[in-house]
Each structure stands twice: as structure tokens, then as C-alpha cells.
Amino acid sequence: MASKDRIQKLKDDTRCNILAASLNIVKEEGWSSLSMRKIADKIDYTAPIIYEYFNNKEALLKELTRIGYIKLANEIEEARDKFTDAAEQLEAMWMAYWNFAFKEKELYQIMFGIEANCCVGNPCSEVQRASNLLWDKIEEIVPADKRTEEYIDTKYYTFWSVVHGLVSINMTRQLAAGNNEQQWGKDINKQVLKDALEGIISSIRR
Amino acid sequence: MASKDRIQKLKDDTRCNILAASLNIVKEEGWSSLSMRKIADKIDYTAPIIYEYFNNKEALLKELTRIGYIKLANEIEEARDKFTDAAEQLEAMWMAYWNFAFKEKELYQIMFGIEANCCVGNPCSEVQRASNLLWDKIEEIVPADKRTEEYIDTKYYTFWSVVHGLVSINMTRQLAAGNNEQQWGKDINKQVLKDALEGIISSIRR
DNA sequence: TATCTTTGCCTAACGGTGTTAAATTATTTT
């Protein structure tokens, strides 16, 4: 039958619809309320149908992260090609990364395992204590002529970002990597961390 | 009755047990398999009992993050008090933050909404493409005499950490903050990001 | 001591989840 192709195309279509419907649900209600039954509802089927296109929910999510990585790479490439100077290119590429994260917030969340935290209702005083300790110590080493709240904030966030970023990257990858790779990471991580901390500290004092 | 105190103490004890059992389960099987019934099993009760100590599961998780923040602040404080020079103190404090993240991995995960990512089985080629684009561009601006794989790796991770960290911090906090705070963030974020990127780039070329 | 009230704890249930097997309907092939 010549309709083999057409049928295959229809199958591909619904596969695509499943992915699109999933992303729509997530954009409207967040990852936590994405369920197989809800996806099926959106494409006018019942839940078991989805299992003819994906082995299970995890496989579906995996495909969505794959799509995310493709989009991210495209945007980075596009940003690169807007400049010729290498340094300008590099900065633009990371800016593209940043912009992607917020343009495709949901994809970024699943790509890098970020939960839109459940426990942020009332950040109690205990939450503040740690950041105050750090903030105050930064204030201490900032030269008097630069000691504005905004400047200290900036530096505080820079510290926090680089440390939390490094932690976060390691944690989401920890399971994937074999033990040897983990070992390989330990050294390079300490190196990155020390370098970055000293860099920021010296930039403050200069 | 004088046994009022003793009874109150027992109640406090089981509350404590619930929290400890929860953390144990998470350490053994991860956050995704923490359930009320499993917690109850561990303390030889049935599930509904837990609701006499916590309004719901979310409240229980919130308390665990609170405990996490207290421990984190303690470790930071402790690190600070081991030095006298402010710069040394600051570095030690951030190192304590780093160490805490891995010593109390599970607490850190819930404090900052990090999922030990489900989709890390086989990081397919698409995952690699984005990082290769960035890595290659970094290589390009590294002076020839420093152009080792290790050096480029270090710089790549430094870039990635600061950008991902900033993204990640913003995302987990986005829901909590009011719109005005979000606006306040937008500016300071771009500032932090640009500063950091330029800082790393110039540190590479120097 | 006997009744009443409170407390502690459990059983059963509701609606939801991911997932699978069987039954049913629709389509194609013979």
C-alpha cells in the first residue's frame, strides 16, 4: 500500500502532538501537574496510547530535554554568527544561554533539574541568617569608597552564583557520571572554585 | 498531672523521629521515593499519624529545608571563626558552603530545588553540541601558551557555573518574589552576568 | 468503683498517579 507513508506520517504527527501537549500543560501548570492522563486528554486520546510512542513517562521527559538541548545549541550558534571578534562572540554565546533559560524556562528546568521550589512561602529568619553572614563579610572587605548596598549585592550574587552553579552542575550530573569521572571532577572543581573565589575577592579589593 | 511534660516530650520525640526517618529514606532512595506511608513504616506508625505533627507533606519538607538552612549557617559561622583576616574568612565561608552542599547533599537539594536529574542515562549527542560550541570558542581566545585541555576545561566550567548558577538562583526564587522584586532582580542580574563574563574573559587573555 | 470524656491510633476510603493486560472496535486483507 502506498498509504504506508501517510500512516507513518500520522503516527509521527501524534508523537509530535504528545510532546507539544506536554509542553503546553507544563507551561500552564508546571512540571508537577504533568500527567499521562492529562496529556491524553489534550490530544483526545486515552492514556495508554502514549505508551505506543514512548516507553514510559521518563522516556517522554528525556525526549523533551533532548529537544531543549537542540534549541539551546541553535541559539548559541546563532548568537556566535552575529559577531566576528572571538571575545564578543563568546560573550554573546553565554548571553544567548542566559536568554534561552528564561525564554524556554520549562525546558531549561527539566534539562538541568531545577524544581520551581515548593518551600518558598515564607523564607523564615533561618534562611536569612546564612546570607547575612556572607553579605556582612563581603561588606567588610569592600573598600570604603565603594561600599554601597548595590555594589555589595552584586558581589554577593556573583559569589553565590558561581558556587551554587558549580554545586548544582555537579549534583545533576553526579548520577550520570561513572566514579572515575566523578574523581576527575573533584580536582577540577576545587580548582574552578578556588580560582573563582580568589578572582572575585581580588576584584573587590582592587 | 506532672506527666504533662513527659507526654509533651514524647510528642516532640516522634516529631523528631518523623524528620529523621524522612531524611534516612531520602538518603537511601532519593527524594522521589519519599512517601508518607514509608515514613510511617519507619517509625512503626500508620500514615495519618504524621498529620498530627505536620499539616501536610509540604510542611514536612519545609521543616527539613529550615533545618538545612540552620545547619548551613552554623557551618559558615564556624568556618569564619577559624580565621581572622577578612579575605581568608570569606574564602573559608564559601568553601564551607561548598562542603555543606556535598556533606548534606539531600538537604541542599531540597533547599535549592535541585532534582537529581532523571534524564541523564545516555547524554546523547545533542547534549554535547551546545557545550562543544562554547568550549571551542573559549579555546580560540586562550593564548597559545596556555592552551591545554585542562585550562580550557577550568574556564569552561567557570563560565558555566556562574551563568547556570545565576539562572538557577533566579528560577527557584522567581515564584516567591513579588513582581517588583523580580524587576529589581532583572537589572542586578544583567549587571552580575556582564561583569562576571567580562571578568572571566579578561582573566583568560591576561 | 462506675461512668464519661478525652486521647492515640488505625482502618477504610477518595481521587489521583504511572503502567499493564484484556477486551473492544475499526480497518485492512484474503
Next chain:
DNA sequence: AAAATAATTTAACACCGTTAGGCAAAGATA
């Protein structure tokens, strides 16, 4: 038209968070 294949649904399982109702032991009251 009958048989075989495919597409889709229904029903079920085991789990989840959560709530209501009941049972039994303990405490208070008389």
C-alpha cells in the same frame, strides 16, 4: 463476507497524599 490485523479503550493494579470515622485505652469526674 470472513478472517486477520491494527487502533483504541476499558479495567485493573499498586502506589500516592489526604481525610473521616471508629475503636480501644487512658484520664477525669461523680
